Amino acid sequence: MSFAFNDRPGLAPETRDRILVIARSMGWTPSWRARALSVSRALAVGLVIARPPDTLRADPFFPSFIAGVEGVLAEHGYALLLQLVASGGTGDSAYRRLATEGRVDGVLLTDLHVDDERPALLAEIGLPAVIVGPDLEEPCWPAVGVDDGPGVQAVVAHLVSLGHVRIAHVGGPDVLVHGRSRRVAWASALMSAGLEPGPFVEADFSAEAGATATRQMLELAEPPTAIFYANDLMAMAGIAVAASQGLSVPAQLSIAGFDDTELGAHLQPPLTTVTTDVVGWGRAAAVRLLDLIEQREPAALGLCPPSLVVRGSTARAPTTQVPAS
Amino acid sequence: MSFAFNDRPGLAPETRDRILVIARSMGWTPSWRARALSVSRALAVGLVIARPPDTLRADPFFPSFIAGVEGVLAEHGYALLLQLVASGGTGDSAYRRLATEGRVDGVLLTDLHVDDERPALLAEIGLPAVIVGPDLEEPCWPAVGVDDGPGVQAVVAHLVSLGHVRIAHVGGPDVLVHGRSRRVAWASALMSAGLEPGPFVEADFSAEAGATATRQMLELAEPPTAIFYANDLMAMAGIAVAASQGLSVPAQLSIAGFDDTELGAHLQPPLTTVTTDVVGWGRAAAVRLLDLIEQREPAALGLCPPSLVVRGSTARAPTTQVPAS
DNA sequence: TTGTACGCGTTATCAT
């Protein structure tokens, strides 16, 4: 029986072998259902994705993230339970159900809102959880820190070194921590470079919103010479808007993204952006969550820092002012 | 007890109410683990994704598909178990494990290869499965038909009506059924239009491969005046390649994609493509699979047919031959 | 080493 499989001490080797042979010959595999019941663990972790489908479609985050998570989970015999919540909320009820039904032993939290009530909810329920996102004010909660700061700083420094002075930002929703943190990093990087913050438009990470925001930027009396977008998708839409207005990128307008989408490298011009180790986050988050579930000491985990990828969409700032509109 | 929840006959209404009230006051929820054990069902279905992470990242298919699947499953109290297999195979062992451990009651099959051995494997194991993909030779197997034919035909018809004669195709891997089916549809559409098949390059759905294929096309002695790509990602990369070679799209080269990625609509020029109801496939696949698992008669399910979206990347064929290179 | 109680909802059986 189970001793054989778990290779426990106190069992004659030959007996164990005999059992294993017979078991194999019968095609026996431990039933996961029974196992889950007896150890009173689900042997699964949940990932609730609360995002409008449209934003989700073009986002390279989740596939990579899930790949990282799943790799670790599989090694430990855990399964990944995916749940999408369509509505605008953060899916509280989904988490609650997952927890009370005992379907999962822990959950991963992404797309955290500022003042997100999910951590409190999960603490109340007593469900282990790992937050994936930029460091919060309360660092006590287990989280894999995804500090966008260095990446953003690298972009701004790059643009500053090219002589840009009016560096704009098209951000994600400010209620999302990773939207806000990128904006804050952008603002503080400008400040520490001695520049005043350029124009800022809040968008929602979608191409549509990126395009609209770009149009707004270009209609300004004093348009920026460089725009930094909170993700590649918006940046790519931005390049298209500039092109459609006869503005040449990067000669007249420099554009930088964030995420390093595959397509970005193959556009014309190829997109300057920031690579982030999303698979690594996934792995780290999974390791941390399993440590939490199995009450192990949290292992130290190394994450690749974000790194700037300079490509063709950024160049020296134009010496003459770009005429408005 | 369970009679109350399942609303079985043979129980006085007032007793049932009393039980429910007490249960609620105690915050009781049926344990999913015990339930799964006693009904000897996992109450979950599996989705094994066997794809290189890079191809996965930029693909809008899975997020939409999963959204569709998950919506249906949640309604029926089923969970979605996600598994990614990194290696090049189709993840046979992953399916086998899922089945023998009893973690799932059925699986969804995507990215089917020609001569895929998974259907046979699953039949042998006795695990209900629904294939998502173009109709196969053996229509006996439960599948949600994703017939790309009409969409491809619409694209070709559109290009033909614009006067194009040399219509090329950059396809997906020919070992994948949806790669092959699009190529076949393209070839037969050309044939029925009385045109000889234009040049064909097999790629792998990635932007990189799309770009390379496009370069090959444009180096031909007699380059095509229109290229139809098996997905938007390759098409977008194709537009960029053309642009970088000083070829104007659509004036000198028409380009069409397949999938209707969000970004496609916001590029310059916006991409002509085919919308497919991926969320609908997800829903249909889930419904079908649950019917199969619960041994119901398969419900008829309506799928939106693919539809052509004409945008700016296609135009009348140039009257003068495009000079090579 | 071997046997047995346990976890927990479901369902069939047995009284009432």
Next chain:
DNA sequence: ATGATAACGCGTACAA
């Protein structure tokens, strides 16, 4: 017809 009771599924863990 209605309520109560027991057996079941299947590993696990502890006692014997």
